[in-house]
Amino acid sequence: MYVLALSQVPASIIDGLRKQGFNVVQVVWKRFPDGEFYLRIPKDEISASEIFIVTTMYPEQSERFVELYLALDALRGIGVKAKSIAILYLAYARQDKRFLPGEPISIAALLRPLTLYAVNELVVVDIHAYETIASEVKELNIRNILPHSYLAKSVGIKVDFVLAPDKGALHRAKSVAEEYNVGYDYLEKFRDRISGEIRISEKELDVRGKHVVVVDDIVSTGGTLAKAIEALYKAGASKVYAIVTHALLVGNAIKKLEDVGIDMLITANTIIHSEVPSWLRVVDISPLVAEALRRS
Amino acid sequence: MYVLALSQVPASIIDGLRKQGFNVVQVVWKRFPDGEFYLRIPKDEISASEIFIVTTMYPEQSERFVELYLALDALRGIGVKAKSIAILYLAYARQDKRFLPGEPISIAALLRPLTLYAVNELVVVDIHAYETIASEVKELNIRNILPHSYLAKSVGIKVDFVLAPDKGALHRAKSVAEEYNVGYDYLEKFRDRISGEIRISEKELDVRGKHVVVVDDIVSTGGTLAKAIEALYKAGASKVYAIVTHALLVGNAIKKLEDVGIDMLITANTIIHSEVPSWLRVVDISPLVAEALRRS
Numbered sequence: 001m002y003v004l005a006l007s008q009v010p011a012s013i014i015d016g017l018r019k020q021g022f023n024v025v026q027v028v029w030k031r032f033p034d035g036e037f038y039l040r041i042p043k044d045e046i047s048a049s050e051i052f053i054v055t056t057m058y059p060e061q062s063e064r065f066v067e068l069y070l071a072l073d074a075l076r077g078i079g080v081k082a083k084s085i086a087i088l089y090l091a092y093a094r095q096d097k098r099f100l101p102g103e104p105i106s107i108a109a110l111l112r113p114l115t116l117y118a119v120n121e122l123v124v125v126d127i128h129a130y131e132t133i134a135s136e137v138k139e140l141n142i143r144n145i146l147p148h149s150y151l152a153k154s155v156g157i158k159v160d161f162v163l164a165p166d167k168g169a170l171h172r173a174k175s176v177a178e179e180y181n182v183g184y185d186y187l188e189k190f191r192d193r194i195s196g197e198i199r200i201s202e203k204e205l206d207v208r209g210k211h212v213v214v215v216d217d218i219v220s221t222g223g224t225l226a227k228a229i230e231a232l233y234k235a236g237a238s239k240v241y242a243i244v245t246h247a248l249l250v251g252n253a254i255k256k257l258e259d260v261g262i263d264m265l266i267t268a269n270t271i272i273h274s275e276v277p278s279w280l281r282v283v284d285i286s287p288l289v290a291e292a293l294r295r296s
Numbered sequence: 297m298y299v300l301a302l303s304q305v306p307a308s309i310i311d312g313l314r315k316q317g318f319n320v321v322q323v324v325w326k327r328f329p330d331g332e333f334y335l336r337i338p339k340d341e342i343s344a345s346e347i348f349i350v351t352t353m354y355p356e357q358s359e360r361f362v363e364l365y366l367a368l369d370a371l372r373g374i375g376v377k378a379k380s381i382a383i384l385y386l387a388y389a390r391q392d393k394r395f396l397p398g399e400p401i402s403i404a405a406l407l408r409p410l411t412l413y414a415v416n417e418l419v420v421v422d423i424h425a426y427e428t429i430a431s432e433v434k435e436l437n438i439r440n441i442l443p444h445s446y447l448a449k450s451v452g453i454k455v456d457f458v459l460a461p462d463k464g465a466l467h468r469a470k471s472v473a474e475e476y477n478v479g480y481d482y483l484e485k486f487r488d489r490i491s492g493e494i495r496i497s498e499k500e501l502d503v504r505g506k507h508v509v510v511v512d513d514i515v516s517t518g519g520t521l522a523k524a525i526e527a528l529y530k531a532g533a534s535k536v537y538a539i540v541t542h543a544l545l546v547g548n549a550i551k552k553l554e555d556v557g558i559d560m561l562i563t564a565n566t567i568i569h570s571e572v573p574s575w576l577r578v579v580d581i582s583p584l585v586a587e588a589l590r591r592s
Contacts (some may be wrong), residue, residue, distance in 0.1 A: 028398075034516045036357050036388055041398035061332050063358035066388075066406065073405035077394050092332055092362075098373050102324075102337035107371035112364065113409035245511045250330045294413045 016286020057091035084121035108136035160210035208236035222253030312582020353387035358397035380417035404432035456506035504532035518549030
């Protein structure tokens, strides 16, 4: 099967998919001096009427959506159908509700045009919230890869307890806890919708002397994760690991996590990591992506 | 009538539309630390079931398309229909053909989703090429504002001859030449599709001692315009003005144009100009936009 890899797909994913037997073709791309994005599909490298697309929506999230739609139009031009699209990191997925009146459901707005290209299979890695897209863009059949247990096992850590930094991540904690047959809990997180400030409630956590794993989908500026790690050390945890699918680590996230004494952050290669501190372990999840594509 | 102004619309356009009697509402917007764009429509400021949208696609062209679709989804959320969209500067419009196999028709890919929101009236200012969009996105009725004569008259320059720097701009030169009842011509431009390098052919130009106006739609890095100005001075023109609708002036465009001795560049306020050298005259075209909106 052919896979069209868009511009920001990590080389490790491309290598991994090739090892899994996929014929990976990479788009030719550039940015014009004024900032417009350009791509071209090397038509001669494709001899099939259907293709999988693999992309990731970071960095330059808005440009990545533009890139995806340019790729779909280019495929239309050469008469090749996009059978399924794997989006390793799906950006804009946190704006999945109208939290305030007058807001968009951003992720619905940005995925809705897929229906214009008869794309109805989407593979995503640890989508922030599944339900919105399913209800807002009904034509899409979404296959969600939850990689936390795979990430934990790839690195081989000891797990005594699993913590979700907020209720939204509870299903992630549960999946890891069940795999290791240990307890799990979550913290109450409050986010001020206007200022963006995060506060977590005081909570009794039975973690004294334990190896605790914090699981989440995205670490962006690191604020939520740092607060969770702080709370765990305060409650007597002996080691705190984090397993976060998408480690964007923007701004001073790395310093913030080092300041609270993070032991290890395990993440997936869903984006290109330009800086990899010693405590960041990037695990190749191409076997999971390959499996999901084969089933789609 | 209500107008929703998106984030990058120049203040002079907003003021101008208000003077023309429009009720202009501005979106609330920000960029998250990881780079995602956010917007919210101040619902309470709108008491109508239909609204015009005004936007411009520069800077951050890709983000601007994302912004437009977020705005359309947000309007849907508050039950307000976008009656017509005025795009002051329509980015991605130069990739309006599959110049090489495997390329997208970028502008079609990016406008096609408008059909999902039942938008079928578009007002644009000096679209790069009209035909593609009309044939690729048939649902769209496009009203194109050609502002060159308006710009020339606003500044009140003397015009003896009009030159298009390439054949694609000939209709622009013709419209100005007819207004002033003078001659016009064009240069043969060759662009290397791979390297992007521009070459213009030697051509006899009867411009000795004349005030010549070069007209075009976009000046980006300034290469084409600088070459045209050089050719005109070489052919004996006494003064060379340029009237270019969208003056992006990226990279070292300003220096490039100064080096060839540009006398004056007249442009429209279709984008925000962060740097305005003494020879750049930015003309407010909100009266033209207002008129086009009223007719749409």
